[in-house]
Amino acid sequence: MSEKTVYKRILLKLSGEALMGECDYGIDPQVISRVATEIVELLEMDVQVAVVIGGGNIFRGAGLAEGGIDRVTGDQMGMLATVINSLALQDALESQGANSRVMSAIQINEVCEDYIRRRAVRHLERGRVVVFAAGTGNPFFTTDSAASLRATEIDAELMLKATKVDGVYDADPMKNPDAKMYKQLSYDQVLRDDLQVMDATAIVMCRDNDIPLRVFNMFHAGDLKRIASGEDVGTLVSGNKS
Numbered sequence: 001m002s003e004k005t006v007y008k009r010i011l012l013k014l015s016g017e018a019l020m021g022e023c024d025y026g027i028d029p030q031v032i033s034r035v036a037t038e039i040v041e042l043l044e045m046d047v048q049v050a051v052v053i054g055g056g057n058i059f060r061g062a063g064l065a066e067g068g069i070d071r072v073t074g075d076q077m078g079m080l081a082t083v084i085n086s087l088a089l090q091d092a093l094e095s096q097g098a099n100s101r102v103m104s105a106i107q108i109n110e111v112c113e114d115y116i117r118r119r120a121v122r123h124l125e126r127g128r129v130v131v132f133a134a135g136t137g138n139p140f141f142t143t144d145s146a147a148s149l150r151a152t153e154i155d156a157e158l159m160l161k162a163t164k165v166d167g168v169y170d171a172d173p174m175k176n177p178d179a180k181m182y183k184q185l186s187y188d189q190v191l192r193d194d195l196q197v198m199d200a201t202a203i204v205m206c207r208d209n210d211i212p213l214r215v216f217n218m219f220h221a222g223d224l225k226r227i228a229s230g231e232d233v234g235t236l237v238s239g240n241k242s
Contacts, residue, residue: 006230009048009124011156012039013147013198016054016085018162018218026057027088036092038224039129043098047228048124050154051131052147053089055081075139079106082143086133087111099128105137105146117153124154144198148205159211160227161198162218167235168197184236197237206237213237 021028058081064074102112171179187207216234
């Protein structure tokens with residue numbers, strides 16, 4: 001390895017909204033290019049990287065349901081939105097010389113592979129970035145839950161939740177300048193205090209499978225690399241008491 005790392009395999013969870021950057025809708029090419037650059041830096045450190053992306057920059061199933069669309073149909077539209085984002089990230093990665101595969105939980109063979117766990121692990125072992133699309137393939141489950149599920153299935157050593165803030169706070173830091181950031185939390189405290197790190201299903205899955213979760217600001221350049229090197233960036237959620 002060219003640089004010292006403490007993780008062999010990680011899963012990165014990106015929100016669709018984060019890909020908008022300064023745009024009101026869709027994908028900001030500069031943002032997705034920068035995300036790809038940071039992922040490539042991890043590959044150069046011999047870290048295996050899997051990614052789950054949300055679709056909120058295009059459609060949100062729950063939001064569509066509130067507007068009167070059938071919830072199952074809305075969630076299926078949201079799954080397709082994640083495929084669009086995943087293909088965009090794949091293109092950004094490949095434009096920087098990285099090998100990448102999009103694997104979908106729903107069959108859409110003309111544009112990407114079906115998700116098969118053993119094949120996904122083989123891709124990772126061969127140095128390819130695997131982008132998991134279409135959530136779990138089922139309605140009523142968020143992409144947070146999909147990220148926890150995939151992290152468990154591929155034996156990821158760490159799950160990363162990329163956000164627009166520096167970590168987990170006791171209040172919304174965008175609204176409350178006195179909000180306190182936690183450096184470390186237990187899964188149970190996140191659930192007990194309803195800290196909105198990820199949905200409860202995702203947190204429970206991480207807890208039950210002992211997968212540490214680190215929440216960090218994706219807009220701080222170099223933080224992914226620092227985390228892979230073992231630096232204490234953002235907020236760590238693990239089985240240890242906070």
